[in-house]
Amino acid sequence: MSRSYKGIRAKKDQVYSVEDLMRLFDVTRNTISNWIKEGLVASDSCKPYVFRGAAVQDFHQRRRERRHASLKPCEFYCFTCKVPVAPIELHREPLTTTSGALALRATCPRCKRTVTKFGNLGDLDADRSKGVTNTTGDQTDEGVSKAPGEIWIRDTKNDRTIYAWQISAGRFADVTIDAHLRAIRFLEDVLRGKSFTALTTENINAVRSELKLQISGAHDAPKSRSSVSHTASHIRKFLEWLLKQDFASDLPGDLPDYIELPKAAYAQCLPRPPKAYPIIEDAEDLLERMSSRNLSQKRDRAMFALAFLGALRADTLVSLRMKHLCVGERLIIQDGTVSRTKNGKSLEIWWFPIPEAFSEEVIAWEAVLRDLGFHDDDPLFPDLKYLLNGYRRKHPTAPPIDPMKTKTAVNRAFKVASSGSKTQYTPHSAKHSIAAERDRRHLTALERKAWSENMGHDTEQITDRHYGKLSSEERRRAMAGIGEGTDEVTILENFTDEELGACFRELLARRTTPGKD
Secondary structure, eight states, rough: OOOOTTTOOOOOOOEEHHHHHHHHOOHHHHHHHHHHHOOOOOOOSSOEEEHHHHHHHHHHHHHHHHHTOOOOOOOOOTTTTTTEOSSSEEEEEEETTSSEEEEEEEOOOOOOOOEEEEOOOOHHHHHTTTTTTSSSSGGSSSSOOOOOTTHHTTOTHHHHHHHHHHGGGGSSHHHHHHHHHHHHHHHHHTTTTTGGOOOOHHHHHHHHHHHHHHHHTTSSSSSOHHHHHHHHHHHHHHHHHHTTTTTTTSSSTTGGGGGGHHHHHHHHOOOOOOOOOHHHHHHHHHHHHSSSSSHHHHHHHHHHHHHHHHHHHHHHHHHHHHGGETTTTEEEOOOOOTTTGGOOOOOEEOOSOOHHHHHHHHHHHHHHHHHHOTTTTTTTOHHHHHHHTTTTHHHHHSSSOOOOOOSSSHHHHHHHHHHGSSSOOTHHHHHHEEEEEEEEHOOHHHHHHHHHHHHHHHHHHHHHHHHOOOOHHHHHHHHHHHTTGGGGOGGGGGGGGGHHHHHHHHHHHHHHHHTTT
């Protein structure tokens, strides 16, 4: 039976083998063969076939659209295949229905079963004589149409090279592979699909020039310094990999050097405005204003609270299991083997010392789930279809529920929280808020280091470089306040942490040494 596969989407920049598509769509090899007959375009004619993700997307979109389109005179709808088909064999004897009407009969070219429809045999013959008959609906559009997926055909000569790179890139996380693929496809687009095995230094210089234009603001949608530098870095790494391949042995050995941008190009780019984030007190107000009348709203409040309590990314948050929340120890276990974490990092995260309203909300949510019968291996934030219909009470011994596959629910929770605010905050703003809170407190060097590591950062410099940056207005106010109230500064406030420590050690030594005050 045919399916729409609406909830499954191939990644447009990725290249898939037949086996990859079988796993992605949970189908058999025969199904992939049928798709090719229906119009799924392979990257080339060589076997085993590979397919660009964009072509797979295009094929399934056309397929879904055809299911809702009106039948043409020469088409029948096959209820087995669930698609319109142009039959390979037409039965000349019509079928008489119980109402006395005549139905035309034919043979489906895919499943070889009989298909029927009401109509006139003469009109059907006339329409069939105008063109090809044993094609799918996708291939019999009005006029002289292009083959399905033709838009992708001109740029598919590099797909086998990219597929070989994907195999070597298996050591990276999925999001990292996606970022590299976007850069590789950018390289391909700028060079208008030129084969990677025939690249020249002039080609790479042309790509570098395009990146310069992007960062300078010459385009309608200029790219940030970070985006351009990452794109250049990913292209360089791809070229370094390419030079190691036997099929690219004739390429210039210094090819990767030509993608490096001069410092002056980066200097032309104004820094991106800092991300908007609430201070902790404002975040607490947002939390308090969120409704909690039903389970869906309680889940939103708990998601919002835990994002700040653990400085968690949205994807990590939504993939946590109940066993990863240790309420008694005020601990979150970020297990990279089962949760979707950045670079697969595993980490123990102690709840940040922020207002108790955040921890109380999370504790209350955990109690609600336990009362509903959810187990340790169930998601901490189940999909509403499991949450609202008493699924766990009806099926207490059922296998663990899978976490939600997307972070849509977390995005919605932050949208709800920001509904009464002038600023629309994103889930990632929680990490900025926690980083800024560190700088608002008088912490020792050890405490600052512990705070950054609890955010998953190896060094404090990572926290300083990427999170909790001041806005232009905050920087202006801070600069304007420098020098005010200096008469009230105590002597101790002029000492560094190391100097204060030395003073206290000397004081303790004096008190413990006989004969000294």
